[in-house]
Amino acid sequence: MGTREPKFYWEDFPVGETVEFGEKHVTKEEILEFASEFDPQPFHLDEEAAKQSILGGLCASGWHSCAMMMRMMCDGYILESASMGAPGVDEVRWRKPVYVNDTLRLRRTCTERRPSKSRPEMGLTKFHIEMLNQKDEVVLTSDGWAMYGRRHPGAPVEKA
Numbered sequence: 001m002g003t004r005e006p007k008f009y010w011e012d013f014p015v016g017e018t019v020e021f022g023e024k025h026v027t028k029e030e031i032l033e034f035a036s037e038f039d040p041q042p043f044h045l046d047e048e049a050a051k052q053s054i055l056g057g058l059c060a061s062g063w064h065s066c067a068m069m070m071r072m073m074c075d076g077y078i079l080e081s082a083s084m085g086a087p088g089v090d091e092v093r094w095r096k097p098v099y100v101n102d103t104l105r106l107r108r109t110c111t112e113r114r115p116s117k118s119r120p121e122m123g124l125t126k127f128h129i130e131m132l133n134q135k136d137e138v139v140l141t142s143d144g145w146a147m148y149g150r151r152h153p154g155a156p157v158e159k160a
Contacts, residue, residue, distance in 0.1 A: 008081035010123030010148035018109040022072030026060060028100045034064040059097035065140050067130055082149030084122055089144035095140050096139040118155040120154035122147050
């Protein structure tokens, strides 16, 4: 990312804001590649086994879906932000399988935010992320906090 000025700071994520971004076409080759290395279950690796499973066809590993979500988040805003990482993810839910030829996008909603009590240069923001397919079905949800640099460290925070 270099030393350029971030586009997004903690102040740029107001509670209640919802934005959509990203577009990721899922290929058979990448499902097989990810699964063969990280999640070699038959319904991620073998089309016939996948057809016979409750999933009904070859689909991406949930962990692959999480990795695609992270990439879309990075491309959508994190790499242009004053990101300071995250303390973890509270919850991830795989709502529906992600199949070959699905086209995915993300919807991000800011649900909470607060300045850090111990680090005035940092604010914490909680996001609810939904991954949607081309049918507008939610295939994955994730909730968690992220840490961002503040544009004006220590400045009073206006109440919403």
